[in-house]
Amino acid sequence: MTFIQALLIGLIAGLTVLDGNWLGEAKFREPVVTGFLVGLALGDVTKGLKVGAELQLLWMGATGIGPTAQLDIGTGGTIGAAVAIMTGKGAETAILFGVPVAVVMQFINTLLIASYSGLMHKVDNDIEAGNFKSIALTHHFCNWATFALYSLVAFVAMYFGHGVIQAIADGLPAWANAGLNGVAALLPALGFALLLNIIFEKDLTPYLIIGFVLAAYAGQAITMVGITLIAFAIAMIIYQIRSNQGTVVQSASALDDEWED
């Protein structure tokens, strides 16, 4: 881990913060993207992508809904992928380091957000005083302060901590590795369950079955794109039928009125 590499990791972690704060949740924080970038920085794109894919499955259900921020999958994914490539181990190492980082950074983020609250009163006073520059200034300050803190934490952890990280990863006994692999196998199920929790309703059950059965039985014969297109076609059919029904009902009631007249 050279100085430049650690710096790049720090910047990638910073980018995942900017993604939410400055780039309109453009999804640079998703592990597939950070895995790719970390792979570029550390010189192993293929491995970065593979680790990213594993972490992506794991965090599929980590969404930011309601007035809260989510698990910090951006920094967690970045550090996880970096550790996996650095130590030469698999995705289980990425999970071992990535998940705690995601939880801790989320906690730090909560503290930051709470501390920014105090600045809001200052802006109110500035507006009353006619000092309109303070609006943009405060807005920029909050964003770049978060960016700087995240980059710094990731940089320091990678540059000064890589020896410790390597020691932990090397010293991990076989049973712990096996256990982590089990976690890795099970966590995607948790992610999908969390997703279902968001969008699933009872009357959507048939479509869950269709998607599952197509993938389970057809396996490789039909790809994800194909299944998505089939679902898209079904959605279109339902939309057409239902919106026609709406007009039918309307014209029927119009007829009723005429009869009554």
Next chain:
Amino acid sequence: MAKNDVISVENNITKKDFRKVFWRSFTLLGSFNYEKMEGLAYLYCIEHILKKIYKDDEEGLKQAMLRESAAFNMTIAPAPFVMGISIAMEESVKRDPNFDPASINAIKVSLMGPLSGIGDTFFWGIFRILACSLSIGFAKAGNPIAPFILLILFNIPTFLTRYYGLKIGYTSGNQLLIDLEKSGKMQLFTYCAGILGVAAIGCMIASWVTVSCPLEFTISGNKIVIQEYLDQIMPKLLPLAATLGIYSAIKKEYQNHKDYFSNRSDWICIRCIWHYCPIGGYYGYSRSTCGRSFDSWPSLWLLDSTV
């Protein structure tokens, strides 16, 4: 040439100003805080237009700025729509002294819930799932095109939503939303998008959850592999059982702790990881060391039980 087309003649608001709102709206979460949430950023997005509307009325400008920086929180992709409405209403405030300025924040607050609901379903629930799930396949194969697929697929709908949201919000504003609500088209559209999302999840459960049963034993010379029997019943039965089991456990957790957690999805997430890591760890451990014995039974039972 078209850059300086004047959109609102009375206040000399040009296309360029709207473009500025559009680009600034990407920074909506930049100064997120618990006091006003996205309020300050919201003001930052439309600040330059307010200055144009109230160019000769400093007191009015201050009032407008305090008004527009009130607490605001919304999924950020549909937020430009609300900004369009705000701008149109601020113009009305300036034009018509009888117009009640308090109605602006009333509208904003009334839109926060429904638009966030729609936005979360679409952008977090559906576009994100589709973009991520399509890119995972490429990423697993180590294909460097994966991140680009993810970014492009996700960002095209968000860009369009922002751009047209701002435009439509300014011109037709609140009326459009009311019409959509009344005709029931919006619910139908959300429902149909849900079809897409749920089918994608079903597909991903079968493709990417890799729970299987390691048990096999020999009875009078015949080797019996449990997984083969399970496959005969239905392939990917265990991944489905695991996911649905966890899903119903989460549902229960939500219901039991509704007051305590209210909307804290991150805590639910952390709690779930906390609960399921030991199970997964035990499952992996029993697979690797004593995968050929009965030891793995308890872990499989646990998958189905609620926590």
